[in-house]
Amino acid sequence: MTRTSLENFNCSFARTADLIGDKWTLLIIRDAFYGTHSFSDFKASLGAAPTVLTSRLQQLCDKGILEKVQGRPGVDRFDYHLTERGKALFPVVLSIMQWGDTWIFGEGKEPIRIVERETGAPLLPVSVQAQDGHPVEPRNVAFAPGPGASAATVKALEKMKRRAGGVAVQPSRSRPSV
């Protein structure tokens, strides 16, 4: 079966990818974090066709990532602001930006510095950490059924577990740390 929508995937990643897995959507979210609010400013910044911009902004409102507020009288009917749900995408936005800094432009060639406003000090690279704060590599992570796992999720994880060399194994709690 060829799936055309990811909405029914029992997976947080797939469901989120369904909301934000689009170039213009991602750029709108980036600009919202930069403080862009009005349709005319989004248009000037992104150079997207108005129809594309209108549909993406509406989708982001429908999904609760942006919300419409009263715009400047006589200029823009609405402004668009990140909701709490939208602001919670901050680590996604920063990690995408930092990946490009490192792997596309390279150290010393970053187009934009992201800093703490008050001090001007650069932020730490967004990283995956264990409870005590030590960094965790992909090979040291396992994916296990969660409380909301469907039968299909459990089956898919079992299949991954059997696959040699994969990182997806259910952790054995009885296995001693070495």
Add this chain to the structure above:
Amino acid sequence: MTRTSLENFNCSFARTADLIGDKWTLLIIRDAFYGTHSFSDFKASLGAAPTVLTSRLQQLCDKGILEKVQGRPGVDRFDYHLTERGKALFPVVLSIMQWGDTWIFGEGKEPIRIVERETGAPLLPVSVQAQDGHPVEPRNVAFAPGPGASAATVKALEKMKRRAGGVAVQPSRSRPSV
């Protein structure tokens, strides 16, 4: 001007969005972190049309995120493995997944638990941190021209700075902390 490619944007976020800002591309990257390597396993997991899967896998190889290695004889001609560049997307993948856990499924309903392999302990939520490790909110971040800023980047940041209420202001180093 309506831009059709983001390749020339002098922005790490836009350039990265150009590589990974597509639902199927994101799902392939997710599955690669789960340990999926072969075309047949990607196909079984994602249910994508073979033509879609072939083009996305090839693009990911062209962009240096996946690399082809010899596959199982008689089954798959190639396997696909994450490169170092690809593995560096781990914080992006985890932060997308964790956002969906919190904002789509909600606490206690997560389909998949992401844990440290050795201990089974859950990971920390991916977060934006200052140098000393304290969490940084979007409103406390500023975007300043980096060493690779073009004239257009500087101009765009200046414009954001002038826009009232935006988060994008160049930090003043002489401003005392309060």
